[in-house]
Amino acid sequence: MVTTERPREPEGPGTGTAGPRRRDPRQIAIWTAVAVVGAVAWAIVAFVRGEQISAAWLVFAAVASYAIAYRFYSRWIAHRALRVDDTRATPAERLDDGQDYQPTDRRVLFGHHFAAIAGAGPLVGPVLAAQMGYLPGTVWIIVGVVFAGAVQDMVTLFFSTRRGGRSLGQMAREEIGPVGGIAAIVAVLAIMVILLAVLALVVVQALADSPWGTFSLAMTIPIALFMGVYLRYLRPGKIIEASVLGVALLLLAIVGGGWVQDSSWGEVFHLSANQLTLALVVYGFAASVLPVWMLLAPRDYLSSFMKVGVVVLLAASIVLAWPTLQMAPLTRFASDGLGPVSAGSLFPFVFITIACGALSGFHALVASGTTPKLIQKESQVRVIGYGAMLTESFVAIMALAAACILDPGLYFAMNMPATVLGPTVESASAAVQQIGFTISPADLAAAASAVEEQTLVGRSGGAPTLAVGLSTVFSEVFGGDALRAFWYHFAIMFEALFILTTVDAGTRVGRFMLQDTVGNVWPRFADTSWKPAAWLSSAVIVGAWGYLLYAGVKTTRWAASTSSSHCSASRTSCSPPSRWRSARPC
Template structure:
């Protein structure tokens, strides 16, 4: 199979999904209105609620939801063959992820920017919402702790990525000032920012920075983990326009350039896919494709984490409700393109089938390392980029996206801690809530591993927890649409599919953890399963009530003008 044909089919499907299906969802299902007054204007505070240009907001949303997951998941899942991974990524992006992300963004905007956890209290019930918060907290804990390990590992294994990784923070702060303070034209800012970022990549490739084996009594990896959490804690409390927005925007541009280089190399070199379409010679111990494919590839097909981002940060920055189509659905398309690129890099970036089988000799192998090495080989063959520079480009891309997801994740987990505090009758300040988040994450990272790798201990539950959360988010959308007498099948069918495969995977994992006597994961698995089933039952009851109740009165969408400031106005 030629990789060029696979890329052409996949890209065409995703573009068609945005042009056609997202238009149907926007007009017929969610009925987006340009005159609806968004929370960014209604509650504007210059910190979390900031009306933002849709292209800048897309950059924040896209890079926050992308991270390393759309690389890691597909790069592991191709062990079953490229065909199942390709079908789930393309069809999942068009009919599942785009609808889910757009819907979660719309639902939050229509409810004053409330998070998915808060929305569950209104549409499902108070009991269900508290269990919902448990699932969200555990998911964010997994993301923050595990991504710190992934990033530190890349900074150690690819020292040429150190300068561009940290230099990008300086570029982001300057971009934020240029947009909001100096009122530069966005196109000019984009060109200057991208040029600066790629200048840092060339500088990092020329001057790699490798830490000594021990730093302040810690291993190099453990030191980077501590630094990453300190950075994420500070970044999560800054106004979004200072660092979060500009960092994510420039990273979004950088990713699309990186993807352009990768797909351009595929177009020029047309490498052959050496991996089998359906792998019948699976390594011993590899679990069955069904249902684990659908939880191994979460980001890149559908991901509950996206709903947390959509309702946690993106909804508070949406300038006009109609921008939700571009930010939400096209953000999912961008992640789908990254996942498709990961599939191509890890199946066509090897010279022979034997080379590929050597890397994929056991389940769980591959991941970011296979993406960087395979993608680097394709860049070298197509564009003639030196191997070291190719590795630096791809490693920097992976690090920057994992880092943006991590600092957004810490901000979101702080929101969750504050919501839990309110339920307990405590009013936690952002500083106290952030401190709690950092203590829990760092405690997990170092409590279960002296080198800071303890964050990977609960990572095996990420896929199933993530998909369970996606199903629960879809259940909220189903109740909302039913109340409004809107078309509900575009939500209900994906909800049922994701719910079935996720619960099935949880049960399978429960048996595995019991056989391995892994009591920690077994207990967490049971907690997540009970919470999910409880929320599902509450959702079913809420859906039944919505069907029998009188239709919800539609908002007068055209009555309120979109006032307030836009991206160029910035904070006073």
């Protein structure tokens, strides 16, 4: 028989109410130094005018802000506001079914949650917002995540954990009644389908006609299955062993992708956009119905190594190479709203363009979807909810830095509409000159040749721009110009891997939401362990976003998807007082 509460000894500093602590002089000195570095970095980023500054100052400002916010602000929320209690059994313990509810090691769960929330948003949004200058995006990303995005993720995860792993739709129905609740569920479900279709589109665009990326990405599936079986049956609890094996196999898959691309096997993995769409639909269905320990959690955990590793390596490379920010801190497009990449003035479009990395309603769906069904202890909502969102925000800062170190002429030549740029480097150069920036046709041709592309003109969407910026920084530190093309194609594959983890986790979350919705009229359907309901709801979700992807999502604008995400974030914040009271310990 399963009990609702299981007493145990509190573990770690995240339990109960924070008591008085003796102040350690070394800790005071360390945090004072962090605060000073952060203050200096912010002063340089915000106030230096008339000369170019290094992108490293963005790194220092972000890291210092994140460290202080996590150490002090998130701890205050956990102890004083939420009052987390590790003596309370979590849904993963009380409802463990080996399918959807499963106590999961916090390291694996952090990797899964981070991989699930960090999709195209922190990579694409900041790149598109760079047309307004580096300052607006930097301020919104860092301030937004500290006081809004990370708080939302952490609090939603806590609420869902306290309420038995209930989804956002279920909690909304309990708070505002059946009519309003069902309306909210349907609206959020529609938003989820649109977001998944847009995210899948970015994956398709990155992998189409790319045998290297397709092979490397496909190999993560059997590697994840191996890790899942290894941790559950062969060597239970041996997280470090499984991690070492998984990362080693992942690196082999990445290196092997280059060999496959140049061999006869390249044709096998040379897939068109339509073929990739069908492959994504099949994979999304499998990730939704298979036990979470078998594919979804280990694959997301494995992917998080590459995600975090590449971002940290990029940050370190920026500090070592000390590249200057070529983009101005604030351009005229922030005020006149006539930006050539996307129209709209600073307010509200910088907030619309940059969602993930600062504040995203999609995260609340994950924080009330798969993650609360896997968490071991309440105190872990801090590192998983707040910490993972800070990590994603750092990804956004790195993407913004990578875009802003490029020559503005090249940036606009890549991101302006193809209809404006024209088909040649000469026409693109003339179009860029008309908006007040210069780049010669020879420079455009040389930039494309350096990364072994036929042209970079009109390569909009954010992903190619980030790849060029990343390859520029990495080539200065590792291998020089001879490896610039390698780093560029590596970055394209990395972005596809980065985004796919959001598609698979989002599909499973969508399945939970659909089961909740139908469960209002057919209670048996809401049982996540009932296979007919799980299979049917998964088929409906993947069919919905797969149809949009195959038939018409190519016309969907980035602003529409991020606006949908912000609408979901506003719904997450509705009726906070009653949620707060119901989540408090008795």
